[in-house]
Amino acid sequence: MGDWVFVCTTAQLLPGEMTVAWDGDTAIVVFNHDGSFHALEDRCSHEDYELSTGSFDPATGSIECVLHGARFDVHDGRALCAPAYEPATPFPVRVDEAGIWTRDDRK
Numbered sequence: 001m002g003d004w005v006f007v008c009t010t011a012q013l014l015p016g017e018m019t020v021a022w023d024g025d026t027a028i029v030v031f032n033h034d035g036s037f038h039a040l041e042d043r044c045s046h047e048d049y050e051l052s053t054g055s056f057d058p059a060t061g062s063i064e065c066v067l068h069g070a071r072f073d074v075h076d077g078r079a080l081c082a083p084a085y086e087p088a089t090p091f092p093v094r095v096d097e098a099g100i101w102t103r104d105d106r107k
Contacts, residue, residue: 002107009099013037016058023104027052028091030102031074033061037093038074039102045079045086046070 007013007021007030018031020042027042029052042052044065054066062080064071070084077088094101 002103002105004094004101004103006098007039007100007102010095013100016056018052018056018063020052021102023091023102024107026104028102028104029063030093030100031056031063033058033074037095037100039091039093040072040074040077041089041091041104043088044068044070044072044084045088046084051088 005021005023013019013032015032015034018029021028028039029042030039042050044051047067049067051063054064056063061074062071063074068083071080072088077090079085079087091102
C-alpha cells in the first residue's frame with residue numbers, strides 16, 4: 001500500500017466542496033459530502049477525463065463528468081448512468097487533527 005498523502009485541513013474543504021490531491025502521478029478528487037469525506041480517482045471510467053472538471057451534486061452525493069454526462073456515486077465510485085458502466089476507482093480517506101489524507105492503494 002502507498003503512503004498517506006495530505007489533502008488539506010478540514011476547514012479548507014467545506015460541505016459540498018471538492019478538491020484534487022496527487023499521489024505520485026495519480027490525481028485523486030476528494031469530496032466533503034455533508035461532513036463525510038470520500039475520494040475517487042480523478043478519472044471518468046467512460047472516457048478517461050478528469051471528474052474534477054464536472055459538477056459535484058451534494059444533494060445526491062454524485063459527480064457528473066462534464067464530457068459526456070456520466071455520473072458516479074462519490075461514496076463508492078459506482079457508475080450511476082450511461083455512458084459509464086464501470087465504476088470510478090475509490091480510495092481510502094483518513095481524517096485526523098492535522099486534516100484529510102488519502103492514498104492510492106493500488107501501488
